[in-house]
Amino acid sequence: MTEQHTSLAQGRPLAEGRVVIVTGAGRGLGRAHALAFARAGARVVVNDLGVGLDGAAYEDTPAAQVAGEIRASGGEAVVSTDDIADMDGAANLVRTALDRFGRLDTLVNNAGFLRDRMLVNLDEDDWDAVIRVHLKGHFLPMKHAAAHWRSESKAGRAPRARVVNTSSGAGLLGAVGQGNYAAAKAGIAALTLVAAAEFGRYGVQVNAIAPAARTRMTEQTFAEDMAAPSDGAFDAMAPENVSPLVVYLGSDASHGVTGRVFEAEAGRITVMDGWRRAAQADKGARWTPEELDPTIRDLLTKSPDPEPVYGAQ
Numbered sequence: 001m002t003e004q005h006t007s008l009a010q011g012r013p014l015a016e017g018r019v020v021i022v023t024g025a026g027r028g029l030g031r032a033h034a035l036a037f038a039r040a041g042a043r044v045v046v047n048d049l050g051v052g053l054d055g056a057a058y059e060d061t062p063a064a065q066v067a068g069e070i071r072a073s074g075g076e077a078v079v080s081t082d083d084i085a086d087m088d089g090a091a092n093l094v095r096t097a098l099d100r101f102g103r104l105d106t107l108v109n110n111a112g113f114l115r116d117r118m119l120v121n122l123d124e125d126d127w128d129a130v131i132r133v134h135l136k137g138h139f140l141p142m143k144h145a146a147a148h149w150r151s152e153s154k155a156g157r158a159p160r161a162r163v164v165n166t167s168s169g170a171g172l173l174g175a176v177g178q179g180n181y182a183a184a185k186a187g188i189a190a191l192t193l194v195a196a197a198e199f200g201r202y203g204v205q206v207n208a209i210a211p212a213a214r215t216r217m218t219e220q221t222f223a224e225d226m227a228a229p230s231d232g233a234f235d236a237m238a239p240e241n242v243s244p245l246v247v248y249l250g251s252d253a254s255h256g257v258t259g260r261v262f263e264a265e266a267g268r269i270t271v272m273d274g275w276r277r278a279a280q281a282d283k284g285a286r287w288t289p290e291e292l293d294p295t296i297r298d299l300l301t302k303s304p305d306p307e308p309v310y311g312a313q
């Protein structure tokens with residue numbers, strides 16, 4: 001039995017002794033993840049800037065409320081109100097974990113917001129803001145956390161660190177009206193593969209989830225699909241249903257699982273099988289544009305059809 005698996009074998013809480021950062025943990029999925037990590041024995045850095053659904057400034061302190069909930073149930077938590085897409089904010093977030101708890105084991109990148117528009121109506125600001133909060137908001141905390149883990153590794157204290165990123169079905173399959181968001185979330189899937197390949201040598205595993213749950217992001221647009229049952233049946237779209245996978249991927253127990261994207265919704269977990277080569281033609285010389293028409297049509301008949309884009313007719 002490897003050391004990594006002892007918490008499973010001994011029936012101890014999966015995240016016991018770990019220090020975990022959850023970004024955007026004041027509401028929705030992030031809040032559920034933070035509470036689940038605390039229940040699993042982790043000390044939690046509860047990060048949230050407290051912005052509105054479109055990223056606009058908003059008078060709210062959701063991170064403090066969640067940290068309060070964790071402390072009220074006997075757990076340990078510290079609040080961060082750093083902007084995760086800001087270089088200094090992301091550095092300060094990682095420093096908060098190290099200063100307060102003396103270590104960092106797991107980073108859950110989750111914060112973000114939406115500004116949905118058809119591409120033809122999408123303003124430059126709405127493009128920039130959504131790409132910034134999701135894509136840069138994943139890159140910067142990972143960069144600062146990885147710098148810490150690399151120095152730990154070099155000092156001979158091999159980390160068993162974990163990063164759990166948050167992509168989306170919109171990024172993996174596309175979604176009408178979400179060009180900015182889909183591009184950012186597709187970027188997060190690629191970033192996850194690169195980070196897993198680069199950080200493996202420091203003892204860091206990196207995976208991503210594509211969740212679906214009832215939060216302020218979805219409860220109006222998909223009201224019918226997201227509604228809680230009134231008859232006491234399984235509340236399939238509760239955000240708490242996604243968190244067990246995040247705790248698992250963020251714990252020692254997931255040893256060896258890295259560079260993967262998992263869809264998580266209700267009681268269903270799906271391994272997403274990303275871009276891979278399908279049918280191929282090699283002429284061994286340069287094609288003419290004219291001869292490509294039959295060739296491309298032949299290749300497409302020999303290749304699987306793509307999954308439908310969300311919202312496409």
Ligand SMILES: NC(=O)c1ccc[n+]([C@@H]2O[C@H](COP(=O)([O-])OP(=O)(O)OC[C@H]3O[C@@H](n4cnc5c(N)ncnc54)[C@H](O)[C@@H]3O)[C@@H](O)[C@H]2O)c1
Nearest residue numbers: 024027028029049050051084110111112168212213215217
């Ligand atoms: N809800 C779903 O079905 C669903 C589906 C696919 C992906 N996601 C993704 O899951 C993640 C969580 O979404 P949610 O549905 O819980 O939304 P949410 O709006 O309830 O929570 C997101 C939180 O992130 C915080 N935040 C925004 N910008 C921030 C910043 N710069 N720094 C720190 N915090 C910031 C917000 O204040 C908010 O509390 C997002 O990345 C979202 O894109 C959600």
